Amino acid sequence: MANILITGSSGFIGSFLVEEALKRELSVYAGVRKSSSLAYLKDPGIHFAELDLTDKTRLKEFFLEQKQNGIRFDYVIHNAGLTKAQKKEDFYRVNYTYTRNFAEALIESDCIPLKFVYISSLAAYGPGDEASMKPVMLDDVPKPVDEYGKSKLEAEKYLKTLPGFPLLIIRPSGVYGPREKDYFVYFQTISRGMEPYIGYKPQILTFIYVRDLVRLILDATVSDIKGKAYFITDGKHYDSREFAAITKKHLGKKTFKITLPLGLVGGIALVMEKIFSLGGKMPTLNTDKFKIMKSTNWTCQVDALQKDFDFRAAYDLDKGVKEVLEWYQKEGWL
Ligand SMILES: NC(=O)c1ccc[n+]([C@@H]2O[C@H](COP(=O)([O-])OP(=O)(O)OC[C@H]3O[C@@H](n4cnc5c(N)ncnc54)[C@H](OP(=O)(O)O)[C@@H]3O)[C@@H](O)[C@H]2O)c1
Numbered sequence: 001m002a003n004i005l006i007t008g009s010s011g012f013i014g015s016f017l018v019e020e021a022l023k024r025e026l027s028v029y030a031g032v033r034k035s036s037s038l039a040y041l042k043d044p045g046i047h048f049a050e051l052d053l054t055d056k057t058r059l060k061e062f063f064l065e066q067k068q069n070g071i072r073f074d075y076v077i078h079n080a081g082l083t084k085a086q087k088k089e090d091f092y093r094v095n096y097t098y099t100r101n102f103a104e105a106l107i108e109s110d111c112i113p114l115k116f117v118y119i120s121s122l123a124a125y126g127p128g129d130e131a132s133m134k135p136v137m138l139d140d141v142p143k144p145v146d147e148y149g150k151s152k153l154e155a156e157k158y159l160k161t162l163p164g165f166p167l168l169i170i171r172p173s174g175v176y177g178p179r180e181k182d183y184f185v186y187f188q189t190i191s192r193g194m195e196p197y198i199g200y201k202p203q204i205l206t207f208i209y210v211r212d213l214v215r216l217i218l219d220a221t222v223s224d225i226k227g228k229a230y231f232i233t234d235g236k237h238y239d240s241r242e243f244a245a246i247t248k249k250h251l252g253k254k255t256f257k258i259t260l261p262l263g264l265v266g267g268i269a270l271v272m273e274k275i276f277s278l279g280g281k282m283p284t285l286n287t288d289k290f291k292i293m294k295s296t297n298w299t300c301q302v303d304a305l306q307k308d309f310d311f312r313a314a315y316d317l318d319k320g321v322k323e324v325l326e327w328y329q330k331e332g333w334l
Contacts, residue, residue, distance in 0.1 A: 004221070005049060005073040005113075007031035007102065008080030012180045013119065013172075013210060015040035017077060020214040022046070024222075029073065031080065040179060053080065053098035059105030067111060075221050078102055079119040083148060083182075084282045084289075091151035099155040103162060115166050117221050120156050122173045122206070122231055123149030127295035133204065135299035138229065145295065146288040156229070169229035170217055173298060176320060177210030178327040185284050187325060190247045191334050195255035199262040203240040203296045206233035209320035212313045219309045231300040234313035234320075243317065250322045251334075266290050 004021050008014040009030035021028045022045055029049045030041055041048075052058045066072070082094040099118070106112055126143040128136045144150045159167050176183040189196060213232060220230070248255055260268075269290040272283040285293075305311040315323070328334040 001025065001027045002074040002222075003027045003029060003071060004075040004077065005029040005031055006077045006079060007051060007053070008078075008119075009041060009046075010036035010038065011079070012177070013175060013213065014079045015179060016177065016210045016214045017079060017217060018046060019043070020218050024218055026075070051102075053094075053102055056101040056105050056108075059101060060109045063105055063109035063111040067109065072111060073113045075115050075117070076106065076113045077117045077119065077217065077221060081119065081152070084284075084286070085148070086277065086280065086282050088147040088288075091147045092154065095148070095151035096154040096158065100158055103159060103165070107162065107165070113166065115168060115221055115226060116159075117168045117170060117217060118156065118159055119217070120152045120169050120171045120229075121149060122171050122298065122300055123292065124153040124156055124171060125149075125231075125300070127292075128297035128299055130201075130296050133297050133299070135297075135301050136231065137301045138231065138304065146291045148288060149292075166226045168220055168226050170220065170232060171229060171300075172208050172213055172232040173206040173300065175208055175210055175213055177324055178331075180210070180324070182284055183324075184328065184333060187247060187251075187321075187328060188334060190244060190255060191251050191253060193253060193255050195244050195248070195257045197240060197257065197259040198265050198293050199296075200259060201296050203293075204299055205238050205240060205243060206236075206298045206300060207238065207317055207320070208232050208234050208313065209315035209323075212315050215314075216305065216309060216311050219311070223309065225308055228304075228308070230304055230308075231302055232305065233300060233302050234316055235302055235305075236316055237299045238317055243321075246318050246321050247325070250325045262294050265293070 004026045006017050009018050010032050018028055018030050029047045031049045031051045082091055085091050124144055125136050126145045128134055142153050144153050269285050269287045273286045276283045
């Protein structure tokens with residue numbers, strides 16, 4: 001039975017990666033930290049690996065100890081990452097420096113896996129051109145617009161410098177699904193009868209449902225393919241009004257449309273960020289997120305997914321939103 005180590009297992013995508021890996025009968029080591037919630041990691045088959053990504057020496061000790069006990073990680077998915085941060089330095093510390101610690105510890109303890117999958121983001125490349133509305137292509141020059149995207153790109157660039165490292169880079173677009181907390185705020189807003197738009201130009205959005213994403217990531221992990229990167233979407237793109245229409249249909253709600261001028265939302269993001277910072281928190285709407293929210297072209301090249309992994313999404317937005325809303329309702333979130 002092959003061993004797989006998944007960092008950030010306690011989070012939204014990580015917990016689904018663990019489930020998918022267990023389904024495939026891999027021996028799963030869920031990388032967590034002391035403070036992580038284990039609420040979605042209840043399967044008795046899970047081995048826990050408490051990893052301190054801040055400390056390369058301790059990481060090396062961990063890998064050497066595993067090796068001594070006869071455990072080698074055949075596959076590693078480095079999924080831990082920071083998507084919201086109090087300070088811009090936090091993005092670089094977690095997404096870049098900790099990735100570097102982790103990869104160096106694997107190399108220096110001579111525990112390089114057969115495949116190292118890095119969960120990056122479409123944000124590392126930034127949105128596509130808004131005049132031509134051309135999709136972001138795999139061979140484009142990356143142009144991240146927010147600090148989060150820039151930090152993910154830094155990590156990608158670093159990993160690519162490692163000679164002979166069995167790297168595969170996955171760059172999902174917007175990931176939604178059960179347990180997710182940011183799109184949830186949007187669903188909640190619609191369920192309360194409000195339909196917000198930012199700016200007057202419709203946004204063209206791309207999505208991937210978490211169950212399709214983890215299926216694809218595990219297919220890619222155990223495949224022979226390495227040294228490549230992929231953008232991940234469900235293969236379609238959606239106008240922001242379509243996203244709202246689908247949500248309203250499944251919630252059975254009528255809504256009041258509110259279009260907020262870009263300048264106003266930017267101002268609110270700034271004020272919210274200042275208020276929340278007093279309590280040491282970061283609001284869902286913040287200045288960095290605003291840069292992402294105002295971008296109108298989130299289309300990207302995904303044809304390689306079908307070619308390399310025979311991937312076809314089982315969920316389009318209509319089917320995925322229906323399922324996720326049912327989950328939020330069943331769990332009492334909505
Ligand atoms: N959600 C999306 O739409 C999306 C899109 C593209 C890419 N991604 C990428 O997918 C990955 C997972 O994101 P997610 O949406 O599942 O986020 P999430 O729910 O916030 O999960 C993040 C995970 O990373 C761990 N983590 C965060 N800071 C850490 C630190 N300092 N040390 C160790 N572990 C740390 C968290 O551990 P704790 O539970 O202990 O905090 C958690 O397990 C990230 O790398 C993100 O950049 C997400």
